Amino acid sequence: MTKPNKRDEIVRSALELIAEHGFHGAPMAMVAERAGVAAGTIYRYFENKDVLIKELYQELENKMYPFIMDGYAAEAPFRVRFFHLWTALMRYFIQYPLDFRYLEQFRNSPYGVASRRDKILGNDAGRCDVFRELLEQGAAQQVVKDLPLILLFSISFGPLLAVTRDHILGFVQLDDTMIERTIEACWDAVKR
Amino acid sequence: MTKPNKRDEIVRSALELIAEHGFHGAPMAMVAERAGVAAGTIYRYFENKDVLIKELYQELENKMYPFIMDGYAAEAPFRVRFFHLWTALMRYFIQYPLDFRYLEQFRNSPYGVASRRDKILGNDAGRCDVFRELLEQGAAQQVVKDLPLILLFSISFGPLLAVTRDHILGFVQLDDTMIERTIEACWDAVKR
């Protein structure tokens, strides 16, 4: 079997603790303990806590991408592609609730705001640009509302993220019908 | 002029610092300094930081309520009332961006999750129940989607909150048209 490399253990431990308790509920000593490693060891793999946090974010983005693209038909009609991507994203989050919680923590923090600002100003390579491409195309074809791209993002992801959060925090138990209805709501919200 | 009571200064200072830098970017010493007060003085008005944070939350909820209810016609058609409330809320947030940012910080923290759990389990009096009443009525009249109440909340507030965040973080400059379109998107998302 593959040796559970220490770096990976540290990352896993950080993911769990931060997802559940936030950045400030995950002291390095605790991350180390849960990873089965000494405190100082973390610093052999990551320059400091900030770097650990940012690298973990990148890893999650990279992990998400293939999951979402699986079975994506680039030539299908707009609506079909929209439903594919949004459904895949929601199912990803439901399958990996720690990832969802971590990403939310990250987005609601100075890290996330800075990273988003970079992306908007185009200073960033941009991983998940499938979403952007699709919405840009929808705007060009006038199938979505006449609004700046960034608002199309917020409007179409808003319901998805809020509902997913409800599920992951245990406020509802989503079933397949509810998931579908939620994606329909996202669609109804953006479509012209 | 009304004396700027020390308690109010402390609350205002905490609001500013927490809204801009989060709970952990607002040490008590800094809250005190900005309030023009000594560190120890805060503890004459608030038992501890947690209490300060929770009382501030309550104050904001109470401040919001009359603003939203102003001009609300309880007998108007469902759609009209929906547009009134959602527009009023969005305009409130745009007018008081610090309030918005504070409330978001609060909601994305253990405080907010606990408070929400209380509200759902009915252990809480519930301030802004206009929203709940309206959505419940919409569900009864089958004018909104057939989903649990909590999902109706998330679906109809999701776009509003996400778009407002974009505006307040400076990612877009909203104008009246965009605001209206956003509320329409919220409506399209929930309506059956």
Place this chain on the structure above:
DNA sequence: TATAAAAGAATGAACGTTCATTCTTTTACT
């Protein structure tokens, strides 16, 4: 192959800093 030397990885106690909170002193008011 057996052994010594070097390199690399890991450890965990210790350090300096930050923070919420408490304690003691000073000020303001009646």
Place this chain on the structure above:
DNA sequence: AGTAAAAGAATGAACGTTCATTCTTTTATA
């Protein structure tokens, strides 16, 4: 003078990070 309020120094716990040391693996030598 006496009391309540305010001030701000002091406290101690918690944290991120460092570093001298130990343990483990790899390399070089015979």
